[in-house]
Amino acid sequence: QLQLQESGPGLVQPSETLSLTCTVSGGSISRNDYCWGWIRQPPGKGLEWIGNINYSGSTNYNPSLKSRVTISVDTSKNQFSLKLSSVTAADTAVYYCTRRRVNWPTDSWGQGTLVTVSS
Amino acid sequence: DIQMTQSPSSLSASVGDRVTITCRASHGINIYLAWFQQKPGKAPKSLIYAASSLQSGVPSKFSGSGSGTDFTLTISSLQPEDFATYYCQQYQSYPLTFGQGTRLEIK
Numbered sequence: 001q002l003q004l005q006e007s008g009p010g011l012v013q014p015s016e017t018l019s020l021t022c023t024v025s026g027g028s029i030s031r032n033d034y035c036w037g038w039i040r041q042p043p044g045k046g047l048e049w050i051g052n053i054n055y056s057g058s059t060n061y062n063p064s065l066k067s068r069v070t071i072s073v074d075t076s077k078n079q080f081s082l083k084l085s086s087v088t089a090a091d092t093a094v095y096y097c098t099r100r101r102v103n104w105p106t107d108s109w110g111q112g113t114l115v116t117v118s119s
Numbered sequence: 120d121i122q123m124t125q126s127p128s129s130l131s132a133s134v135g136d137r138v139t140i141t142c143r144a145s146h147g148i149n150i151y152l153a154w155f156q157q158k159p160g161k162a163p164k165s166l167i168y169a170a171s172s173l174q175s176g177v178p179s180k181f182s183g184s185g186s187g188t189d190f191t192l193t194i195s196s197l198q199p200e201d202f203a204t205y206y207c208q209q210y211q212s213y214p215l216t217f218g219q220g221t222r223l224e225i226k
Binding site for chain 1: 155220
């Protein structure tokens, strides 16, 4: 059974870079029919798609975040990562790592991790 | 970007009721529409994909319909565990976008 687990700091200073890793277990991240991505949810608010990456490293990002986002994949560790630079309080959210089959919606979610941007 | 608009934003209903939530896309998305259920403090759970196909393990009390720009999620015979927030998502084109959510509360 596929499991996704987010890890990373729960507190980030304003203007710094938010870095999260998602470890995939129960399935290979190298499958060419899946994309691996990130979705976030500010406290009490709705869901925002951040972006995704496929096994070969091809990425798609939300234009609203594109200038600050990098998603990468490490097939040797069965992990993928999110970096969001120049963060502000508006980036405070629960960050979910996700999986979706190419041309299909998200079908698997991590449990989510709260990242707070504050000094 | 394709904007997704859900209505209503919140809904009060009783156990045993049948409810319908609507999702409208700003551009046609064929049937590339999914529905998710989210309970407080939990990750969303996939209910429906391709507008009307149930994910494995999802009870048949949930049903979806629509194509193009107008879609609905219907939940029949509400039970206490169905009270949650529901989101639609289009996956026809990037960026993937969600509706703002519909909070279903017990009356």
